[in-house]
Amino acid sequence: MNNVPVSARDLAIRLKTVARELEVDPAEVDLAVMINGLRFPLTRKSFQVDEYGTLEISLAESDSDIPGLKQIQALVIERLRQIRDEGFSEQHDDAHDRGELAIAAACYAEEAFCQLRDPDRLPEISEIVPQLWPWEPSWWRPSLDARRNLVKAGALILAAIGVIDRANEIELKEPSHG
Template sequence: MAADHAAFSETEYAQNAPASLQSVLAERIRQIQIHCFYPEQDEEFVDGDLAIAAACYATEAFVQATETEGAMRIVPESWPWMAVTWRPKDQRRNLVKAGALILAEIDRLDRAAASAQKEERHV
């Protein structure tokens, strides 16, 4: 079994991307194209809003897995935006939304780090 894992490469994984990865990437693209959540706008969320939103959707998925009462009915107190924007769905969809929001936050952090490095070089 260990030999099988050793032969597994990033390229192979990318070429044979599972439905989960494809779904998360498609959701991130949808967030940009349909909802106009452009990377430039993500720069405004410096207080961890994207990560908190992702955590809310992931928590909702957990609640759906463990409870039948209360799931999808209550906007989490930590939801960073207006209540009307809280739109949970089924467990898998909530995890996909969480993954896409995490990607957005990682991208935002990477852009901020690159910008900071660029500024340091010009000082």
């Protein structure tokens, strides 16, 4: 699979070719993106053509019957932000293989719990670094929005799962010393 951008013109040509081969009207072809076996239907709102004629597809705008898709997208977008803006690559995450990512996620989830339970609590309370926070206090950056803190927790959980999965893959590749 390549990551070469597809121009809107190329996509239109491909769509017409497929429609002709299937002997259907191109206007009647439903477009969708398949990601890890999940089908994401695309609507006209999903498309945008940039100044170079490259087709940009936004799944955030797509209509989907997948329950929780909007929430899953929020977690993935936050995880990508952590990688891009904070530099928290897989290699960085793999250095935290003793549960630090999981407990950090729990800290953000607990903050959200406290905010939901007591919506009138003072915002300054959120700035108190949790006792179980695994890193320097300056890295404790809660939001005043409970949903946002849950998204941060979810993205940290994704990172923690990635650490476990990569460690398991390495273990499976190593010859057994039995």
